[in-house]
Amino acid sequence: MSYKIALICGDGIGPEIVNEARKVLDKVCDVYGHSFTYKNLLLGGASIDVHGVPLTEETIEEAKSSDAVLMGSIGGDAKTSPWYQLEPSKRPEAGLLGIRKALNLFANLRPAYLYQELKDACPLKEERIGDGFDMIIVRELTGGLYFGERKTVEENGVKTAIDTLSYNENEIRRIAIKAFEIAGKRRKKVTSVDKANVLDSSRLWRSVVEDVAKDYPDITLEHMLVDNCAMQLVHNPGQFDVILTENMFGDILSDEASMVTGSIGMLSSASLNETSFGLYEPSHGSAPDIAGKGIANPIATILSAAMLLRYSLNLDKEADAVEKAVQEVLKDGYRTGDIMSEGCTCVGTAQMGDLIAERVK
Ligand code: IPM
Ligand code: MG
Numbered sequence: 001m002s003y004k005i006a007l008i009c010g011d012g013i014g015p016e017i018v019n020e021a022r023k024v025l026d027k028v029c030d031v032y033g034h035s036f037t038y039k040n041l042l043l044g045g046a047s048i049d050v051h052g053v054p055l056t057e058e059t060i061e062e063a064k065s066s067d068a069v070l071m072g073s074i075g076g077d078a079k080t081s082p083w084y085q086l087e088p089s090k091r092p093e094a095g096l097l098g099i100r101k102a103l104n105l106f107a108n109l110r111p112a113y114l115y116q117e118l119k120d121a122c123p124l125k126e127e128r129i130g131d132g133f134d135m136i137i138v139r140e141l142t143g144g145l146y147f148g149e150r151k152t153v154e155e156n157g158v159k160t161a162i163d164t165l166s167y168n169e170n171e172i173r174r175i176a177i178k179a180f181e182i183a184g185k186r187r188k189k190v191t192s193v194d195k196a197n198v199l200d201s202s203r204l205w206r207s208v209v210e211d212v213a214k215d216y217p218d219i220t221l222e223h224m225l226v227d228n229c230a231m232q233l234v235h236n237p238g239q240f241d242v243i244l245t246e247n248m249f250g251d252i253l254s255d256e257a258s259m260v261t262g263s264i265g266m267l268s269s270a271s272l273n274e275t276s277f278g279l280y281e282p283s284h285g286s287a288p289d290i291a292g293k294g295i296a297n298p299i300a301t302i303l304s305a306a307m308l309l310r311y312s313l314n315l316d317k318e319a320d321a322v323e324k325a326v327q328e329v330l331k332d333g334y335r336t337g338d339i340m341s342e343g344c345t346c347v348g349t350a351q352m353g354d355l356i357a358e359r360v361k
Contacts, residue, residue, distance in 0.1 A: 003035075003313055004065070005038050005069070007039065010044045011075055012075065013288075013290060013291050017073070017282065018070065019353070020353025021302045024322055027357040027360045028318050028360055032321075039066065043071070043095045044074025044093075045081065045092045048090070053090060054090060054091060055095035055098040055099055068277065069279040070301075073281065073282060074093070075093055075288075099279070100142055101142050106171065107271065108138070109271075110257070110268075111267065111269075115266070115327070118330065121263055128235065133260075135242070136186070136242055137245070139245060139254060140246045143167050144166070146247050146251075148164035167246065169204065169208050172204065172208040179192075179244035180219055187241040188220060189220045190221050190244050191222050191243050193224050193244065193249055194224075194226065195225060196225070202246075233260060254267075265296070265338045266297070267284070268304035276312050277312060278311055278312045280308040294348045294349050303323065306323050324361075326356055329356050334351075335347070
């Protein structure tokens with residue numbers, strides 16, 4: 001089959017890691033007889049440099065006309081990059097939030113699991129790791145605090161900054177349905193995370209999630225307060241299967257969950273709308289400090305490409321092959337610097353891409 005994939009390299013290590021994911025996708029084409037055509041799109045700082053804005057209509061339209069979007073990362077060093085001299089709505093991050101909204105990518109899936117091969121990189125004690133863990137965070141991505149009205153006002157010489165957190169029932173319902181559907185294909189447990197002891201938006205969240213749960217009698221639902229969840233993630237990560245939560249809580253908890261796996265350089269993500277269309281990106285950032293050095297870990301982006309194959313193109317066998325290739329490379333002892341441990345072979349970004357592509361069968 002032939003598919004059209006939009007590539008957003010973005011900033012920092014973005015171009016390097018997207019290049020390796022593309023290498024792996026090309027290998028999938030060779031082995032399975034598909035054809036992918038790629039279109040490079042600008043977003044974030046790369047778009048500011050060319051167009052003066054982090055997101056253009058052209059990028060939105062081109063993304064919409066493709067089967068899926070594969071992205072690297074956006075953003076720079078806030079202390080030194082000129083992008084951060086611009087007003088907040090013109091900075092790289094605004095481009096990312098903007099494209100998520102424009103493409104209606106309300107469901108952000110962030111898997112976090114412990115590779116047996118990387119157990120040494122996990123910062124938790126052996127007894128906390130137990131038999132390992134395998135969870136997926138389902139984060140609402142187009143509502144809540146990051147999209148509410150915000151302003152800074154000054155009265156009598158005193159500045160006040162206001163951000164608003166709002167959710168309507170429909171926004172909660174559609175993300176809850178995604179979480180239950182995913183749990184149905186996994187270990188059948190949803191932990192819905194909120195702050196219902198304080199926030200109205202969380203109380204509505206809880207009641208809508210309970211309502212949705214009635215349609216999924218075989219799935220266990222539990223509610224957990226977000227502060228407790230932050231603690232449980234390091235106390236007993238094995239208890240989680242699907243974590244369902246709103247935008248900001250999901251942003252924070254997914255970083256925490258990824259660190260628990262040992263390296264944020266390993267974690268992929270998918271941002272989906274109501275159809276099979278999605279934008280796929282690593283969970284990590286653009287790491288400007290190591291950009292251009294050829295040492296970034298491309299695995300999160302390669303695994304994001306595997307998610308793209310699975311969710312947007314419906315190519316499960318091909319996605320399995322990529323995931324298996326990653327596992328084999330780890331088993332064979334190859335590591336990038338961020339996941340390096342004694343007795344392993346340290347490789348750079350491009351070599352890691354080659355080693356994984358070679359193993360796609
Ligand atoms: C993420 C990032 C973004 C977010 C930033 C860059 C706007 O932290 O994808 O988790 O907060 O969603
Ligand atoms: Mg984040």
